[in-house]
């Protein structure tokens with residue numbers, strides 16, 4: 539494929555990490571404040587500042603082009619439409635694995651805005667394609683996830699309270715979806731001609747047990763999208779965050795089966811619920827109080843049918859997270875040993891019933907780790923676009939749709955879609971449109987800087 543004429547080169551592989559990266563990830567101290575740079579890194583920090591400034595001038599030149607300026611203006615003048623889209627989309631339930639109704643609405647909105655070929659793929663993703671002036675160039679993908687953490691039946695009526703919109707999922711990720719639609723509208727109506735093809739994708743399965751189902755389908759083996767030039771996820775709010783490091787996760791379901799029986803008549807039976815309790819105690823003991831780069835949490839547990847019965851079955855679900863795959867593997871191995879030890883201890887405590895418990899460990903989630911280096915053109919461009927709007931870029935690690943392309947070596951980031959929010963993942967979630975326009979405009983500039991402009 540001919541990539542020689544792209545305006546801002548974006549490799550399909552992360553650049554090799556350099557000894558003095560031009561942009562260093564901001565590391566947070568325990569208070570959440572950035573840690574002070576050591577003197578050894580002072581020169582890297584000043585390089586970072588000059589590098590971002592240089593790129594900001596590229597961004598300023600891009601923003602000054604007539605069609606791009608028009609697109610930016612359209613984002614502003616259609617802001618009411620964007621907020622109306624958020625309100626409409628958030629009211630359509632979209633629990634993970636049940637995103638279809640919301641997906642259909644997003645597809646219809648793409649079609650209405652002039653993307654007639656928008657379609658829903660086999661994984662439930664909505665995919666809308668915009669032609670590039672150079673059709674043979676690798677595409678840029680911009681995505682926002684459809685699903686929410688809320689179950690069917692949760693009240694999704696939007697309330698207004700002191701200038702805030704309140705509804706479960708209003709920020710995460712109705713905001714990202716509305717921004718995705720706004721980008722499509724502005725690109726089409728402004729007459730801007732991107733050089734690279736652009737794919738606008740609303741994905742399924744980003745939350746909870748979804749295990750990044752939608753984005754994993756996009757990048758499945760032999761998918762031509764594995765050659766994508768870049769991937770930008772719009773997730774949540776804000777106009778400073780740039781997620782370039784992928785926090786991975788390994789999720790385990792632990793099922794413990796027993797014979798079960800009467801709590802008095804069958805006293806002395808090995809008890810699956812007791813084994814789950816022992817397992818949780820062992821797992822909790824694995825958590826090192828000062829470990830900041832790994833997390834381990836039992837998120838759900840259950841089992842049994844009656845208070846006066848020894849359960850036939852009990853279970854728990856465990857979430858392990860880390861920035862490195864090696865850490866994930868290490869903690870997973872320890873967690874498995876801890877659970878086996880718990881079951882063995884419960885059996886040993888009931889010598890009359892050897893082998894009365896059966897343990898099954900199932901991997902129910904596996905999100906890969908990785909990093910788009912801060913020196914990569916995509917990250918630097920996102921930093922520059924952030925600086926262009928007068929904000930300081932905040933380079934962070936998180937778990938998002940970008941995990942999958944990052945792990946495949948495709949330059950990928952996740953950014954907020956503007957505005958402010960709080961109480962995310964609770965029924966008290968709220969959104970304020972303060973800085974909403976800026977967030978969408980930042981995304982537009984990053985997208986166009988990477989896609990290039992034809993004339």
Ligand SMILES: [Zn+2]
Nearest residue numbers: 710711773774
């Ligand atoms: Zn989200």
